[in-house]
Amino acid sequence: MNRRAYHSAAIAAEIAVPLGILALWQWWTVQAADPKFPRLSTILVQFRELWLFSQFELHVVPSLTRIALGFGIAVVLGIVLGIPLGLSRWARIVAMPHIEWWRAMPPPALLPISIVLLHSIGNRQKVSFIAFFCLFPILLNTIDGVRGIDPATIETARSYGIRGLERIRRIVLPAALPQIFAGMRTSLSLAVIVMVLTEYFSSTSGVGYVLLISKNMFQLAPMWAAIVLIGLLGYLLNLLLVLVERRVLAWHRGWRAAAAQ
Amino acid sequence: MSMNAGRLLEIRNVGKTYGTGAKATHAIADVSFGVDDRELVCVVGPSGCGKTTLLKCVGGLLRPTTGQVLLRGQPVTAPPEEMALVFQEYGRSLMPWSSVRNNVLLPLRHKRLGRQERKALVEEALDAVGLTRFIDHYPWQLSGGMQQRVAIARALAYQPSILLMDEPFASVDAQTRGDLEDLVLRVREEFAVTILFVTHDIDESVYLSDRVVVLTHAPTDVKEMIDVELPFPRDQIATKELPEFTHLRGHVYRLIRREQVEPEEQLATATAATKGDGE
Numbered sequence: 001m002n003r004r005a006y007h008s009a010a011i012a013a014e015i016a017v018p019l020g021i022l023a024l025w026q027w028w029t030v031q032a033a034d035p036k037f038p039r040l041s042t043i044l045v046q047f048r049e050l051w052l053f054s055q056f057e058l059h060v061v062p063s064l065t066r067i068a069l070g071f072g073i074a075v076v077l078g079i080v081l082g083i084p085l086g087l088s089r090w091a092r093i094v095a096m097p098h099i100e101w102w103r104a105m106p107p108p109a110l111l112p113i114s115i116v117l118l119h120s121i122g123n124r125q126k127v128s129f130i131a132f133f134c135l136f137p138i139l140l141n142t143i144d145g146v147r148g149i150d151p152a153t154i155e156t157a158r159s160y161g162i163r164g165l166e167r168i169r170r171i172v173l174p175a176a177l178p179q180i181f182a183g184m185r186t187s188l189s190l191a192v193i194v195m196v197l198t199e200y201f202s203s204t205s206g207v208g209y210v211l212l213i214s215k216n217m218f219q220l221a222p223m224w225a226a227i228v229l230i231g232l233l234g235y236l237l238n239l240l241l242v243l244v245e246r247r248v249l250a251w252h253r254g255w256r257a258a259a260a261q
Numbered sequence: 262m263s264m265n266a267g268r269l270l271e272i273r274n275v276g277k278t279y280g281t282g283a284k285a286t287h288a289i290a291d292v293s294f295g296v297d298d299r300e301l302v303c304v305v306g307p308s309g310c311g312k313t314t315l316l317k318c319v320g321g322l323l324r325p326t327t328g329q330v331l332l333r334g335q336p337v338t339a340p341p342e343e344m345a346l347v348f349q350e351y352g353r354s355l356m357p358w359s360s361v362r363n364n365v366l367l368p369l370r371h372k373r374l375g376r377q378e379r380k381a382l383v384e385e386a387l388d389a390v391g392l393t394r395f396i397d398h399y400p401w402q403l404s405g406g407m408q409q410r411v412a413i414a415r416a417l418a419y420q421p422s423i424l425l426m427d428e429p430f431a432s433v434d435a436q437t438r439g440d441l442e443d444l445v446l447r448v449r450e451e452f453a454v455t456i457l458f459v460t461h462d463i464d465e466s467v468y469l470s471d472r473v474v475v476l477t478h479a480p481t482d483v484k485e486m487i488d489v490e491l492p493f494p495r496d497q498i499a500t501k502e503l504p505e506f507t508h509l510r511g512h513v514y515r516l517i518r519r520e521q522v523e524p525e526e527q528l529a530t531a532t533a534a535t536k537g538d539g540e
Contacts, residue, residue: 150353152348152350152353152354153353153354153356155322155348155354156346156348156354158322158340159320159321159322159340159344159345159346160340160345160367160368160419161340161342161368161371162367162368162370162371163371166370166371170356170367170370171356174356174358174359175356175358177358251357251358251399252357252358254399254401254402255357255358255399255401258401258402259401
């Protein structure tokens, strides 16, 4: 198979398989006729009514804003804290036990205290809650990425008198970036989880809130529509990040391909 | 060649020990020699004799345990701006995320230079190594020999008075190696640099240098210093056919082989002695 044919086949498969699954879903919900599993067509109608028009601004925009803010804060903090921790053995000795302790904390365990401390309704509680849990994958990957820099690279920088912030900007950050991105991808899926969680338990808007209301009112079609939306959000956000990564880390793919030869 | 204080570079009783107590490794015992301005000195020695350690001490990347390195009479304690180091592992010393241009530019960014000056230095250096056409490529898109030329261009653009080269051509093929050796001889004239060149290749050391410093096995000291009075310009074929070249090459070879044989013989004797005890 030539390259073009291969690519066309790959894209066709990527589209055909989900369509097949949706067809199966529709067929199964029609013949099952179970109110707990509304027809896919009903869910999709709900989906269009809820998310594409009336409720988009009311519920989807707040959810996306919270993810963007929380994730953005986590990226900045993770890199800003991770680089010095990666560079200094002493900083790691002091900080690592604390990082490991907080990192092991399941998000629901901290939800009550965050509601008490940061007031239940405001955006501040949600954004900081998302930022807190997104921080750890980025932080730990940054530390690992910095520690894993080739000593020959560091020595080159040293022999040419490249120091301080310049060394971080030109050597340390680009060298650690592939691993920082790996952390960001883990964090982004975590951001969706934590977003739903915090909205479900303490909110008056957002996708998670719609999930809660639909459940309480036993409206199953809107609930399923919310589930579809959440899955779609996670998928699209990850896709976006992958596209950014491909651009920013184009050198990394080329370099690895060259090294593999 | 007297050891006066007026030399550009002086390695004075340099010793390097790793670790302490019973686990201590004596890499370098006591090495002394000087390098004059515009001289090309090659350091050869048996494998594992601490050539790289010595070069890192000279370049200010390692602190010698004893003795000191003097640059224009001043002790070297950190990498001096007057020196540029070309590493053996070009693949690891070039930044894979930067283009050839930005790799050469990298050490110039913190020098007090104008934008145009920097640009000119980068272009001049890449021109000298014949890579102008590849300025916007990434290093990993180039062959090994070309990558090492980028590393040499980066060192030249830094405008050092001394170029330190650590087995720079150890991992390229023989044909490329010859070309790169001639490149070194050419840029030495063009950029008026002093070169301290570490190698394990005896032919290379004789072909390139004004003087060869032969080291002993570890703990290392200087075995012999040999002036190479082969005429310039040197030529890969003609120079290597000269009787003087063959003679020098043979001489260095014997010195190093003796160095490599000795520790093995000692080991053999020791093993024989142990066996004798057992009987």
